[in-house]
Amino acid sequence: MELLTIHGVGDVRLDDYSRPACGPDDVVVKMKAVGICGSDLSYIKVGGIPTPGTKTALGHEGAGEVLEVGGNVGGIAVGDAVIINPMMTPSNIGSGGPEGCFTQELLVRAAEAGTNILPIPEGIGYDVAAMCEPLAVAMHGVNRANVKAGDKVVVFGCGPIGLGMILWLVDRGVTDVVAFDLAPERRERALALGARAALDPLAGSLYDQLGPLHGTGECYFRPCVNTDAWIDAAGAPNLLADVINVTRFQSRYVVTAAYMKPIEFPVGRMLTSEMTLTTAVGYPTEMPDVIAAMPRLKDKIASIISHRLPFGQVLDGLKVAATPQSAKVMIEFEGA
Numbered sequence: 001m002e003l004l005t006i007h008g009v010g011d012v013r014l015d016d017y018s019r020p021a022c023g024p025d026d027v028v029v030k031m032k033a034v035g036i037c038g039s040d041l042s043y044i045k046v047g048g049i050p051t052p053g054t055k056t057a058l059g060h061e062g063a064g065e066v067l068e069v070g071g072n073v074g075g076i077a078v079g080d081a082v083i084i085n086p087m088m089t090p091s092n093i094g095s096g097g098p099e100g101c102f103t104q105e106l107l108v109r110a111a112e113a114g115t116n117i118l119p120i121p122e123g124i125g126y127d128v129a130a131m132c133e134p135l136a137v138a139m140h141g142v143n144r145a146n147v148k149a150g151d152k153v154v155v156f157g158c159g160p161i162g163l164g165m166i167l168w169l170v171d172r173g174v175t176d177v178v179a180f181d182l183a184p185e186r187r188e189r190a191l192a193l194g195a196r197a198a199l200d201p202l203a204g205s206l207y208d209q210l211g212p213l214h215g216t217g218e219c220y221f222r223p224c225v226n227t228d229a230w231i232d233a234a235g236a237p238n239l240l241a242d243v244i245n246v247t248r249f250q251s252r253y254v255v256t257a258a259y260m261k262p263i264e265f266p267v268g269r270m271l272t273s274e275m276t277l278t279t280a281v282g283y284p285t286e287m288p289d290v291i292a293a294m295p296r297l298k299d300k301i302a303s304i305i306s307h308r309l310p311f312g313q314v315l316d317g318l319k320v321a322a323t324p325q326s327a328k329v330m331i332e333f334e335g336a
């Protein structure tokens with residue numbers, strides 16, 4: 001067996017691996033599809049987590065078939081098609097713990113049906129099932145934006161998370177979504193998922209580009225655009241300040257991107273807008289809702305997968321995932 005592991009800054013390898021035995025509280029899942037995440041690439045860049053130089057097992061977006069079930073585990077049977085919720089495992093799968101999904105057989109410690117092991121609905125492939133984790137992140141970001149049908153929303157960044165946000169917004173009847181991304185390929189995907197417009201952030205100011213779409217007004221003696229909510233899945237250092245300078249009264253701004261450095265923004269200017277600034281991380285409650293929507297949205301979900309590679313080529317997959325042309329890079333195993 002092999003396990004994708006970070007050894008240091010920019011040093012990631014497919015190591016030989018022998019899986020620990022399945023304990024009475026554990027389950028072993030034969031992996032079928034695992035998505036490459038932007039966080040995987042960040043972990044490699046910094047050389048491992050929680051601290052650089054720590055050997056880090058990668059892969060947290062996994063789906064597969066149950067191979068072994070510990071004696072104390074109820075509600076899960078050998079042969080079940082399942083999604084793993086890594087946030088609900090004590091072993092931090094793929095995010096600093098001893099196990100990661102980029103392996104042939106994953107040990108899920110303290111397995112619990114409905115909590116960290118979730119059934120894949122009938123008729124859903126492992127590839128779509130493995131999209132559960134990033135789609136849950138996206139749904140949580142949308143939930144934190146408190147939007148309702150008819151709202152005018154901006155999504156910054158059209159990587160897999162931003163695209164997932166557009167999918168959920170449109171699904172909830174928020175049809176006036178304007179997306180921003182530097183890459184034309186990503187803007188095209190945003191439009192295909194139902195964004196009203198997808199714009200190049202360098203093509204003009206927010207006011208000039210959003211005004212004709214969301215409308216303009218005045219907020220405390222300065223011109224503003226009538227956007228109700230802003231979801232930041234891009235993490236560009238200028239974004240927050242740019243939004244503060246054009247926001248309408250009482251809009252909402254949700255940070256979901258990982259900012260690596262502190263940023264400056266004009267709090268004095270923000271005062272008069274009463275803008276709400278908040279953040280969203282992970283998916284404390286969203287995975288079951290994502291799974292329930294899969295039968296309805298499976299084709300849209302599959303359209304976010306831009307590349308599929310066999311597990312043996314996972315190192316190439318990491319390179320593809322770093323290019324702006326890609327959306328979700330899916331690693332597929334035997335029999336996926």
Ligand SMILES: [Zn+2]
Nearest residue numbers: 037061133134
């Ligand atoms: Zn992820």
